[in-house]
Amino acid sequence: MARLSEEQYHVPVMLTECMDLLSIRCGYTYADATLGGGGHSAEILKRIEEQCARSTDQTGLLISTDADEVAIAKCTSRFAEYLDVQPPLFKIVHANFSELPSVLEGHILGGVLFDLGVSSFQFDHHERGFSFRANAPLDMRFTPTGKNAADIVNTYSEAELTDIFYRYAEDPSSRRIAKVIVQSRNLSPIYTTFDLRELVVQVVPTQHQSKTMARIFQALRIEVNNELQRLESTLHRMIQMLAPTGRIVVMSYHSLEDGIVKNVFKEYSDASSKVVSLLTKKPITPSANEVSQNPRSRSARLRAIERL
């Protein structure tokens, strides 16, 4: 299996920890909801092969989805040899993970992995507009349909923008940033990452600018892709679809995402309606060694449950 492109595309975070929690067994279908560069999918495939090599009458299947067609195209080429075998071992589906209930219908679901957010490839390919560090159209969509980040900053009311920035960015400058956006767009629309960056710079003290811009850009991305609502509804559906002893493993990079994962897992593990058990009482975080090798892993929080 080609390893090089995986490294360039995205370094998979807490790979061993995720695999230990997924605890792959033969005879089940697994889903990687966020294929990205395929780092986690490659390891799941390896483990399915290892497990099923010992079994003569059972197979395993991995179905991986991503909303981003570039990720789909890259992984379709990377995993070509795995996509054309009988019985099927691997399927790649271009879909939002909110469509997983229909993608996985009829399968005996052994586990689902979510590695949320954006890949390094998406972040570093500046034309997507995810980063404030390079000038590009203010887009931020995983799939090129629906409203983009420029539509939001040019059409939402000042109150709506303030609300998004407070809720998703939790930034003390939220109100000031929303105000300067509305004042500026009345003179000329905001089209690019640098148009937005210039406005943030006007109202935020120099020492806070990088942190605030990172938060404001992330908040817009969350709104553009409706990330929190999709995560919550998909987690509910996946818990209901899991086979007994099946597992859900989620890695999040934002406190609101982690809060949703924690609350949904808690709801199903509470004594009154216990349908899952918590495999992680507290979130697992990357080791100091991993963070030093891959600083982008630093905010990762890993939680998992098992269906009873």
Ligand SMILES: C[S@@+](CC[C@H](N)C(=O)[O-])C[C@H]1O[C@@H](n2cnc3c(N)ncnc32)[C@H](O)[C@@H]1O
């Ligand atoms: C952190 S990366 C995953 C990296 C991957 N685990 C790897 O090892 O290469 C997150 C990926 O999830 C995708 N994604 C984010 N939200 C999604 C959603 N709601 N539905 C489908 N894909 C999504 C992004 O396009 C991105 O490719």
